[in-house]
Amino acid sequence: MDAQIKRARYLSSKEFSVLFAQTVHIFPSILNRSLRENRSLIVVNVAWEKIASILGNVLTAKQCQKKWRSMRNNYTAQLRKAARNETDLVFLNGAMDFVRPYTISGLGYPAGNGNDSSSDCEVVEEEEETVVSSGVNQLVKLPDDDPQVTTTTTSGNGEEVLEDDHADAPVACQHVQIDSSDGDALFLLSVLPEMEAMNEEQKRAFKNTVQALVKHRFSRQQAWVQISDKIGPEKLTAKECQALWTKLRICYTVHMRHLSRGSTSRFKLANPLEFLGPFVDIQLRKPVKSAKKVVSVADEGDSGEDDPPPVAENGVTEEDCLIEYCPEEDGEEEQIDGLQNIADQTIVGTYVLFPEAAC
Known part of the structure; x- marks a missing residue:
């Protein structure tokens, strides 16, 4: 029971919510639905699958979608409240400020500065329904190969939850650093779902091909430098x-x-x-x-x-x-x-x- 509680607390924590928001930020198909190409259900579903993969599959694509709906609703509500009170809004240390242009209540509202307020805790309210109190027998799995011993327990509201023997929060989510301006990093992250669908032989072939391309590119660059050195850099670069x-x-x-x-x-x-x-x-x-x-x-x-x-x-x-x-x-x-x-x-x-x- 303690392991499940720790897991639920981590998935509902501010740290995970910030990481989750940063991950969603790199997928414009989820944010801007006004564009025709972003209205395709296939495009949206693929984006959620990739988000789940980047986060280490600690949540399913469906759970990620529900969590985002909850976070966005809470953020919009806080925007309206701050607008009524004429105060600055700081929500998850500004991790969700990128949503503001896509919300009616956030149009033209200035971004705030300062420390986080207690309103961040409101993100947890609707997440418990998604993570801890799910009505289906779904286990939030850790991205490892160790066998898990699961038991069924009952939460405070009488709904069944699954418990396993992992006591700590998922390590895979704690070291991910996402820079939304790095197109190369985003491309590599987008390839992860395709790699997971490969068998071991296909993965080896894919990795060998990438490594060969990198080695070839590096060797060509080094070769031109060596040629220049041999001729004389003062003559030809x-x-x-x-x-x-x-x-x-x-x-x-x-x-x-x-x-x-x-x-x-x-x-x-x-x-x-x-x-x-x-x-x-x-x-x-x-x-x-x-x-x-x-x-x-x-x-x-x-x-x-x-x-x-x-x-x-x-x-x-x-x-x-x-x-x-x-x-x-x-x-x-x-x-x-x-x-x-x-x-x-x-x-x-x-x-x-x-x-x-x-x-």
Whole structure:
């Protein structure tokens, strides 16, 4: 009986109510029902399932919904009371102030400052019906795998409640820190319900995929820093190295496409860049009729082409390389001098040392 009382006290405490309000705050579909996309019952139910999951499933989605209705009603009542008395309202240390714009009585009412008043305790009044005195045989389960010994007892109002052998409040709810402005954290929290639906094999595959992506991203960033250090940060920063490499790849791709069409090329950096062969696409995305038409930049707007050329990260387009390196119609050899004074074999050789960044 003591364990159930402690559990009920925690779920009805100010600490849990503040945490609960912070969790609800990150789901606008529950707050703003004036938007059409938030009126879907499916969207709302999914939001409550996610809230229950974030809180460690100490309450079911249905119980979370009832608790929120109780907290919102109490907050609205306190708003009206404060407006009548012309006093400032401090409710749960301001944890529910985000609800004010969505309540009629809260429109235009200034937020208050100061210590919490005794009105916070009124949150408990309707929660007892949800948490302790539920008319159905539902146990508020802790998020652990230990077997629980449950017994049926009778509360003060004669209704049956379930009791287990856990004496302490749920640990999972006590360390959760939610920042409603952190979109990345909110996204990760929203994935939790989907993870819970996975079997162990699927969870392992999901975790391995995420870890591989993180490792790959980190290794690429580190590689560019190391490339810059090897060349000399005073010459090229990591970002400049990455931009230069993008242009090198484009030029090498153009070189390979010319060779695939039977044209000749004198691209000076072709041999050092041979390792890129398996990683470049030599298929032209759009046909080039002749160099003379392509070189005429002024005529680009009248070329009749539907799609603009793809743009690389450093602003260099594939069309730029075609304009500069496309062979003449009379079959003369094209003049591809690499990147002129920007890159040489030493820089290309440095890139080869870091395939995780180059390929």
